Amino acid sequence: MTATMIKEFRLPDLGEGLTESEILSWKVAVGDTVALNQVIAEVETAKAVVELPSPFAGVVAALHEQPGTVVEVGKPIVSFEVDDAGSTSGAGSSGGGRPAGGGAPTEEATAPATSAKREPNLVGYGAVVEHTGRPTRRARGQAMTPVLQDRVEAQTPAPAAPAAAKQPVVQQPVVEQPAVDHEAGERPRSTPPVRKLARDLGINLEDVAGSGPRGLITREDVQNFGAKPSGEAVSATPAPSGDRETRTPIKGVRKFTAAAMVQSAFTAPHVTEFLTVDVTATMELLARLRGSKAFEGVKLTPLTIGAKAVLIALRNNPTLNSRWDEERQEIIQFNYVNLGIAAATPRGLTVPNIKDAHGLSLRGLATELSELTETARAGKTTPADLAGGTISITNIGVFGIDAGTPILNPGEAAIVALGAVRKAPWVVGDELAVRQVMSLSLSFDHRLVDGEQGSRFLADLGAILSDPAMVMTMI
Template identity: 70%
Template sequence: MIKEFRLPDLGEGLTESEILSWKVGVGDTVALNQVIAEVETAKAVVELPSPFAGVIKELHEQPGTIVEVGKPIVSFEVPDDGGAAPSMDTSTGAAPEAIDAGSAAAAGKREPNLVGYGAVVESSGRPARRQRNLALVENPAEPPAEPAAAAAGFPGRPREARERVVTSERPRSTPPVRKLAKDLGVDLAEVAGTGPGGLISRDDVRNFVGGGDLPAAAQHLQAVPDDRHGEPSGASQPERETRTPIKGVRKFTAAAMVASAFTAPHVTEFLTVDVTPTMDLLARLKANRAFAGYKLTPLTIVAKAVLIALRRNPSLNSRWDEAGQEIVQFNYVNLGIAAATPRGLTVPNIKDADTLSLTGLSEALTALTESARAGKTTPAELSGGTISITNIGVFGIDAGTPILNPGEAAILAVGAVRNMPWEYQGEVALRQVMTLSLSFDHRVVDGEQGSRFLADVGAILAEPGMVLTMV
């Protein structure tokens, strides 16, 4: 029988995702939960596991295509109840034995459509840990559409022939390449792609234009004089502008920052602290064999100081609920850490960070950073944060006015640690100094509360022993 897999909501209400690459081709046999595609949502790059075990019949979308949630992206031929693949009616391209999702539900069988984490597997009997943002969705109860290759009457052709039937309908290219081809009057169906899996690149389009009869639009563009030399500018001339489509993580981040900046009344306070005792503590911890193998950094200590200060100033671990006209105070801390990645700014968070020891926090920070840099952060890790830290010190910056992560009441920017002349015990000495910048939502947090929280964090960093007076 033929089964369609529709693009699921891979996050909290996301409406679309971009197909980055397919890991399978038409005719491939795939196992349950085998990774079949890599897609980019507005929050992260996600690997899509297969919800079925069977044979790939059709890939409905090409890499570079932005697909709305709920649209079919791939069709499978899966065994029927008897374990054998259904026979195909070559006259109509239909699978007589195929049943729709509604029939499957009536028979007590659950369609294994997913939200980014694979099909349902049998429970091991162990209690599940608390999880937010994971949910299964059912396929709409409608008959599955037939793949183009089968409808064309070629079910028996070899894999290569069937791939040609599918891909010839829509050459594989990205939106910028399609725009370039349109501007040059080039039919992409005539262009041979040299990229992975036949993907057509900008150079392929330019080479096609330069190597054959030019369409009228291309001749016009080629004949435009170069203002600097009065000669036609050829394909080898460097582009004077680079245009990057606003999509994915960048699009989501921009929208979130605009919404935050123009919704929450931001207040930013600054505190410069002598953190020499904290740096001395780090040096001692690193030399202690009990902490061998742990990556302890100033950010680790700052994160722990934030968690301790929140116990005394819980209003900063809150959010403003406009719809409910309530202030929601969280009794747990999902600590967000802003991370600069090749795909843009993301803020994954450490779930229940307030329950972690210093070494546990160190391990969580290391795993979070490595995952973000590798582009493997999951939507669940990017959702549900309650307060955030951004480490601008790694760029050599001392202070800033950070914008709140939407849904949070506070964010702390951590500046660089610098050797500076500082008053110490009545004299001027060279000390290690850091500036902290705290932005908070003034609807939720009063100036007194924000100031006390920032002072507590500073007091811990200036003298770690002060923790004994706070817990």
């Protein structure tokens, strides 16, 4: 019979040093057989919703966290029954550590270490397997066939066996234990779901008395504390429509975006300039391109043309495609453009970017924009898509807005707001005519971009959109 072992998968860092993620949903259940890199869960980081692939091929033995739970990076979230064939553990290689009856040792995925073995995985650092001494054994009765059966049955209470009857010892599933902060001493004892509830209600657990075993703070303790007259009870979910106010916890993407915008607004000295231009020629060009075979099946919008114009204008004004490095006291000027596009999603504002957009044709840019928008609206934008932007565009015109003062995406030198295209009276030559006009708003970091440089960029952008033939003088 093939030997099996338990492998534990801990939540990896899903990008840029994120410290926690919320389990939104499980795509598998205990007892399911999964393949390597099969999606097993959907989690939300501070930046995006991410599909988490399985680092192992095997059978799901236990799910350690429930949907809605905020889990710290490095905490176990799922255990698998996997085939022990070819294991690199000491027990597997020598046979000395394996139960005589073919039982399943336990192997845990722990924090990264230089001597640890990395398992295949598509997300973050992946599952890292490290051996910490003799493996935990689990004997198996002759009547039991799959090891998983032991695991599943162990999750339901069973009558205690008589002492004389030597029954196989079944390893119990991992039970969520109260966390202890070893650096700051023991903190109020509670489980992650209870701590999350306390955060949602704005309650400090140090003020709550625990009624559970050894002073454990339970969900009821937190709820009862929140209902006291001395403290304001805050609902963790939106209040019924009949109430005078609705409260929603600030978390996930919206929480990260708020912090990033505050940091940007109070770190980079913003300057915003405006320019209104006649884009009649651009709109006529857009109509011709939509009817051409070269762009058949491709979605073309004013944003597509505006994005291409921004990329062209940057060629003569590269200072707007730069970054301020406070730590090294250097200005980093990028020789490539990762073009960020601000996208409104149900979970909040995100700014995914098109990598190496400067090298794309107009058709390629249109395709990338369509895919980026659809992915963002579906909440499937990955942390990698959100990282590394060099300059951004926000298309406020789609909401019928003419102009604004956009806040810089943190770390970037400039952001362009494209206003709505409207028919308006305009002087052409010495005659008054009805033309299609658009307002452009440019915010830039005055540490990196002088007023002259910002003004020249905005003027070049306006010239391209006023007369697309001007591109011939810029490339």
